[in-house]
Amino acid sequence: xxxxxxxxxxxxxxxxxxxxxxxxxxxxxxxxxxxxxxxxxxxxxxxxxxxxxxxxxxxxxxxxxxxxxxxxxxxxxxxxxxxxxxxxxxxxxxxxxxxxxxxxxxxxxxxxxxxxxxxxxxxxxxxxxxxxxxxxxxxxxxxxxxxxxxxxxxxxxxxxxxxxxxxxxxxxxxxxxxxxxxxxxxxxxxxxxxxxxxxxxxxxxxxxxxxxxxxxxxxxxxxxxxxxxxxxxxxxxxxxxxxxxxxxxxxxxxxxxxxxxxxxxxxxxxxxxxxxxxxxxxxxxxxxxxxxxxxxxxxxxxxxxxxxxxxxxxxxxxxxxxxxxxxxxxxxxxxxxxxxxxxxxxxxxxxxxxxxxxxxxxxxxxxxxxxxxxxxxxxxxxxxxxxxxxxxxxxxxxxxxxxxxxxxxxxxxxxxxxxxxxxxxxxxxxxxxxxxxxxxxxxxxxxxxxxxxxxxxxxxxxxxxxxxxxxxxxxxxxxxxxxxxxxxxxxxxxxxxxxxxxxxxxxxxxxxxxxxxxxxxxxxxxxxxxxxxxxxxxxxxxxxxxxxxxxxxxxxxxxxxxxxxxxxxxxxxxxxxxxxxxxxxxxxxxxxxxxxxxxxxxxxxxxxxxxxxxxxxxxxxxxxxxxxxxxxxxxxxxxxxxxxxxxxxxxxxxxxxxxxxxxxxxxxxxxxxx
Numbered sequence: 001x002x003x004x005x006x007x008x009x010x011x012x013x014x015x016x017x018x019x020x021x022x023x024x025x026x027x028x029x030x031x032x033x034x035x036x037x038x039x040x041x042x043x044x045x046x047x048x049x050x051x052x053x054x055x056x057x058x059x060x061x062x063x064x065x066x067x068x069x070x071x072x073x074x075x076x077x078x079x080x081x082x083x084x085x086x087x088x089x090x091x092x093x094x095x096x097x098x099x100x101x102x103x104x105x106x107x108x109x110x111x112x113x114x115x116x117x118x119x120x121x122x123x124x125x126x127x128x129x130x131x132x133x134x135x136x137x138x139x140x141x142x143x144x145x146x147x148x149x150x151x152x153x154x155x156x157x158x159x160x161x162x163x164x165x166x167x168x169x170x171x172x173x174x175x176x177x178x179x180x181x182x183x184x185x186x187x188x189x190x191x192x193x194x195x196x197x198x199x200x201x202x203x204x205x206x207x208x209x210x211x212x213x214x215x216x217x218x219x220x221x222x223x224x225x226x227x228x229x230x231x232x233x234x235x236x237x238x239x240x241x242x243x244x245x246x247x248x249x250x251x252x253x254x255x256x257x258x259x260x261x262x263x264x265x266x267x268x269x270x271x272x273x274x275x276x277x278x279x280x281x282x283x284x285x286x287x288x289x290x291x292x293x294x295x296x297x298x299x300x301x302x303x304x305x306x307x308x309x310x311x312x313x314x315x316x317x318x319x320x321x322x323x324x325x326x327x328x329x330x331x332x333x334x335x336x337x338x339x340x341x342x343x344x345x346x347x348x349x350x351x352x353x354x355x356x357x358x359x360x361x362x363x364x365x366x367x368x369x370x371x372x373x374x375x376x377x378x379x380x381x382x383x384x385x386x387x388x389x390x391x392x393x394x395x396x397x398x399x400x401x402x403x404x405x406x407x408x409x410x411x412x413x414x415x416x417x418x419x420x421x422x423x424x425x426x427x428x429x430x431x432x433x434x435x436x437x438x439x440x441x442x443x444x445x446x447x448x449x450x451x452x453x454x455x456x457x458x459x460x461x462x463x464x465x466x467x468x469x470x471x472x473x474x475x476x477x478x479x480x481x482x483x484x485x486x487x488x489x490x491x492x493x494x495x496x497x498x499x500x501x502x503x504x505x506x507x508x509x510x511x512x513x514x515x516x517x518x519x520x521x522x523x524x525x526x527x528x529x530x531x532x533x534x535x536x537x538x539x540x541x542x543x544x545x546x547x548x549x550x551x552x553x554x555x556x557x558x559x560x561x562x563x564x565x566x567x568x569x570x571x572x573x574x575x576x577x578x579x580x581x582x583x584x585x586x587x588x589x590x591x592x593x594x595x596x597x598x599x600x601x602x603x604x605x606x607x608x609x610x611x612x613x614x615x616x617x618x619x620x621x622x623x624x625x626x627x628x629x630x631x632x633x634x635x636x637x638x639x640x641x642x643x644x645x646x647x648x649x650x651x652x653x654x655x656x657x658x659x660x661x662x663x664x665x666x667x668x669x670x671x672x673x674x
Contacts, residue, residue, distance in 0.1 A: 004056045004065075005089040008038065010046050011082035011101075013171045017048040018072065018081035018104075024054075025069040026088065027127070028062030035071070046081060061091065066128055068098045071109040080105050080166065085624070086112065097627045099389075101398075103166040111135075115627035117392035119493060120505050135388045136505075143384040145516050148412055151438035153374045154517050156381050156405050160413055170406045205566060205589070219560035222657055227567040230341065233352050234313055234321035235468075237285060239660045241554055241561045241568075242363035243471040246313060246321070248459030249284035250277060256284075256310045257332050258325045262340055266324040268317045276314070280465060283313040283321065287358040289366070289439050291330045296430040296571065298423045302594070306427050307576040309355045319467055326351040328576040335578040346583035353588065354576050357427070357569040360562065363554065364426070365433045366440045372551040373411070374437075375449065376404045376672045378517035379543045386509035392493040393506060395625035396486070396540065399616065400547040403673035425593065425600040427571035446526045449542045451479045451550070471553060474649060474663030478549045478618075481641040481665075483541040488634035490537050497532040506530065510539070548618050552668040559609035563602055569593055570601040608674060618642055618668040642666075 006024060010016055022045070026033040038054045039045060045052050068086055083100040090096070097115040104110055111131060123129050142165050146157035158164045226232045237246040252258055260273040267276055276282050290308035297304070312325040326339045328351060339351035380401035387394035416422045416433060423429035428436060447453045455461045455472055463473065494500050501507075507529055514526035530536050562568040574591040577583060593601060616622065619639040626632065642665035653659035661667055 001057050001059065002061050002091040004033070004058065004062075004091065005053060006038070006056050006068075007051060007053045007087045007089075008046070009051045009084040009086070010048060011084045012049040013082060015048070015080065016082035017050070018046050018079045019044075020075045020079045020081060021073040022046060022081070023071040023073065024056065024086075025071075026056060026058070026062055026065050027067035027069065028065045029125070029127075030061060030063030031058075033058045033062065065090065065096055066113070066125070067131060068112045069109055070100070070104065070112070071107075072104040073107050078106055083110070085115075097624075099623070099625050099627070101623050101625070105166045113390045115624070116390075117395055117493060117626065117628065117631075118390050119392070119499065119503050121499070121502050132388050132390065136386065139388075140385050143381050145381065147519075149434050149438070151441055152434075153370075153378045153441070154381070154519060155374065155377050155408060155412070158405075158409050161406060161409050164406060164409055168401075168403070168405050170403055205585075219557075219658060220563045223561060223567050224564040227564055228349055230322045230352075231320050233323055233356070235658065236356075236359075236561060237283075237313065237321060238466065238469045239471050239658070239662075241557050242359050242367050243469075243553070244367055244454070244458075245287075245359065245362065246283045246285045246458070246460070248280060249282045249312070250280075250459075252277070252284075252312075253286075253310075255330055255332060256312070256325075256327055256338075258312055258338060262338060263312070263314070263324045266314055266322065266341055280459075281315045283315065283460075285309075285311045285313065285355070285359075287355075287362055288330055289436060290358055290361060293428060293432045293435050293439075294430070295432060296423060296427050298419070298430040302573060304427045304571045304573060305575045306361065306432065306572075307354050307358055309351075309358050311355050315465070321466075323352060323355075326355055328354050337578070337580050339580070343580055344583065346585065346588060347577070347580050350577060350583040350588050350591065353566065353569060353591070354572065356567060357572050360568045360570060361426070361428045361432075361436070365428060365436045368551075368554050369411075369416070369433075370437050370440055371444065371449070372546055372554060373404070373408050373672050375444075376401065376543070376547040376551070377408050378513055379547075380404050382509050382512040382517055386512050387505055389625075391505055392489065392626075393509070393540065396489050397543060398625060399621055399623065399670045400544050402616070402671040403612075404547065404671055407673055421600070421604065425570045425597045425604065441521065442523055445524055446542070449546055450538065451475055451545060470652075470660035471663060474645070474660070475549065475553065477645050478642075478663055478665060478668070479541065479545055481638060481645060482544050482549070482618075483537060484641065485634055485638035486540045486544065487537045488637070489631055490533055490540070492628070492630050492634070494533050494536070500530055500533055500536050506536065547671050548668050549663060549665075551672045553662045555674065556609050556611070556667065557662045558605040562605040565598050565601060566592055570604075571597055610674065611669065612673050615673075616670045618665045618670055620670065 004026060022038045023035050024038055025035050033056055036056050065088055068088065070083060072081055081104045083102060083104060085100050086098040088096045098112040099115045100110065100112055102110050113128065113131065120132065123132060144157035145154040148155050161169060223232065237243065263273055267273065269276065271279065287308050290306055293306055295304045295306045307328045308330050309326060309328045311323055313321050314324045315321055324341060327336060329336045339348055341348055383394060383397050383401060414420055422433060460466055460469060460472060510530055511528050514520060514528050518524045518526050530539060569592050571593050572591050573594065574587065619642045621635060646664050646666040649661060649664040653661060
């Protein structure tokens with residue numbers, strides 16, 4: 001009687017093992033096996049991290065084994081089980097691999113294809129076609145679109161983390177509980193002593209150092225020492241948490257009437273302002289999206305304020321970017337002065353603080369939340385709905401979607417919801433952050449997610465003009481390495497542009513992103529159909545880069561740049577000045593966040609900057625969804641390229657007082673998971 005040797009691998013994460021009954025059925029081209037209980041007498045099967053082997057006897061040869069069906073039945077109480085993979089050794093000695101990487105919950109079954117990736121047009125038998133169809137039908141019932149707020153990108157239909165499909169939940173929900181993490185951060189940083197004085201102001205700048213006690217961080221300490229200086233203010237537009245705002249200014253907008261006489265003392269080349277503009281030495285930052293946003297009013301005892309500043313920046317002869325003019329609103333006039341470095345030191349400092357606070361709001365809500373977290377979720381939900389596990393693009397993307405829907409659902413549940421943690425510290429809490437995303441969606445296009453395009457569109461792509469723009473330089477290299485890897489994978493499975501056009505599943509995925517995820521908004525300009533391999537490569541590179549490198553660049557530096565609170569106020573408690581000569585130390589201190597909000601702010605940026613336990617970094621793919629040697633070779637090449645980039649970044653950073661490592665591949669997680 002022919003015998004097949006079945007080897008079953010149980011995951012190593014917490015609670016992966018089970019005491020439930022596990023049954024297996026092998027389905028081949030010539031027939032299928034009996035439903036077989038996998039059980040060894042006097043042996044505890046399916047323990048966490050275990051690899052167990054069993055013999056499955058059949059009456060006759062099954063032919064080519066196409067599918068493996070696994071069923072879990074309750075033994076005593078329901079006991080979830082995580083199956084990593086199954087291998088089958090045939091009577092002829094061939095080994096077949098069936099990747100799983102799924103939780104089996106309740107009395108449910110999973111049907112697996114072998115590990116080779118197949119495009120839909122490659123499947124010829126009705127058996128595998130039907131399996132493909134049923135898998136997607138089941139997924140679409142589980143992964144449903146939902147509009148969390150009007151005008152937002154669509155998200156997964158789940159109100160709470162525990163409502164999510166088990167496969168996309170965190171392994172340990174407590175590890176990503178925002179309330180617990182922030183409370184832990186506040187305790188660890190010794191700032192809980194200030195919570196009872198929630199609404200009281202600090203005494204002076206030095207008083208902020210009292211909550212700086214536990215911060216042992218080179219960049220944070222450097223920021224604390226130099227935050228008042230113009231070079232530090234300008235440097236953050238290049239390599240801080242939000243390095244995507246500044247752009248070359250060729251012509252001043254009418255709403256920002258800066259004259260040569262105002263800024264001549266700041267210009268170093270004996271050129272007029274007009275000539276400096278023509279020479280490409282002037283840059284601008286405009287927070288127009290903040291105009292009209294409602295400031296946080298969840299605490300009726302404390303008024304909070306927002307501004308929509310415009311800032312003019314100058315590249316001096318040492319290639320430093322320095323601020324030379326700041327207007328704190330969008331409409332010029334007598335009550336909207338243009339602040340200059342030649343003004344009183346506190347007038348100028350307060351104006352810069354207002355810009356930094358606006359930058360903080362923009363970064364947290366648009367750069368970070370919208371353009372990495374929410375966009376990756378759109379791609380992730382569409383992937384689950386339209387691409388079966390056997391599709392090569394599913395196998396490529398799944399590591400880069402890991403835990404994204406879990407962290408976003410947690411955020412909607414605890415962080416950005418009404419009365420959530422966001423409301424406790426931020427001036428855009430209480431609904432302002434919702435308004436900002438609704439406005440920002442009008443300028444979120446597919447091309448604005450393409451790293452080279454957005455860099456070029458801002459006129460900051462010339463390395464000679466901006467030699468210290470490390471975010472750009474490192475980003476280019478990671479983008480190109482990622483695109484090269486994606487290209488290798490695409491060319492393995494797609495032999496021509498026609499194979500892309502004929503792939504109904506990939507086209508359904510592309511359409512789902514635009515028509516449902518982005519709600520078919522006219523201005524988003526997301527493609528609805530891909531015509532070539534090159535278009536598919538760029539599209540997939542955008543997804544992988546957004547979920548990995550871009551998120552890392554704008555997330556993990558928050559503790560570096562935001563822990564010194566005067567450098568990045570999460571809220572302002574006095575209105576922006578409408579005339580010069582009024583600012584002094586007391587006004588600035590009274591404008592900055594109070595003790596309680598400072599504590600919440602510090603706890604938040606500490607928690608958001610922490611890597612997950614067991615983090616998987618770019619290029620690390622321990623779950624072998626792909627089994628083909630050409631893809632594994634492409635992965636190895638990718639890892640080698642990333643290691644070279646990391647090495648060169650480390651060499652560049654040696655000895656720098658302000659090292660930039662947020663785009664170093666060894667510190668870029670695969671996915672948005674925090």
